[in-house]
Amino acid sequence: MKTITFIVSTVLLLLFSASLAVARPAQESRVTITGTLRLVGNEPFTRFALRTEEGKSYILEDVPREEWSQVLGKKITVKGTLEIRNLESADKTKTFTEYIILDAVLQS
Numbered sequence: 379m380k381t382i383t384f385i386v387s388t389v390l391l392l393l394f395s396a397s398l399a400v401a402r403p404a405q406e407s408r409v410t411i412t413g414t415l416r417l418v419g420n421e422p423f424t425r426f427a428l429r430t431e432e433g434k435s436y437i438l439e440d441v442p443r444e445e446w447s448q449v450l451g452k453k454i455t456v457k458g459t460l461e462i463r464n465l466e467s468a469d470k471t472k473t474f475t476e477y478i479i480l481d482a483v484l485q486s
Contacts, residue, residue, distance in 0.1 A: 409460040411436055411479070414453050415446065428456055428479070436460070438482045449484065458482040 413430040418437075426438040426446050438446070438456065458479040465474040 406459055406461050406480075408457070409479070410455060410457045410485070411460075412453065412455045415450050417450060426450075428454070434477065436477045436479050438479050440480070441482050446484070455485040456482050457485055 411428055411430065413428040413436070415438075416427050416429055416435075417424050418427045418435070419425050426441055428436045428438060430436075436456075438458075456479060458481045461478045461480055463476045463478060465476055466472070467474075
């Protein structure tokens with residue numbers, strides 16, 4: 379009986395550990411990116427995005443609207459933490475990659 383309890387406990391522990399590994403965010407790293415600041419989305423859900431010369435867009439999350447509006451449309455350099463999010467459509471037929479910059483700081 380003790381052997382069966384031990385095996386069941388071990389299997390449950392392994393399954394729990396595997397589920398934690400899946401739930402972690404995709405990737406995060408510190409970056410410095412230069413591009414043109416744009417406003418994307420529709421009101422009231424607009425967000426600032428940095429568009430590079432290569433055509434890649436980075437969403438700037440939780441930045442002060444008044445401060446960043448002053449450099450809208452200008453080429454700027456931003457430092458922050460890059461988080462890559464893998465998104466899936468509701469019907470699971472399409473996948474998307476979203477690049478988010480957290481803790482964005484405008485470089486002078």
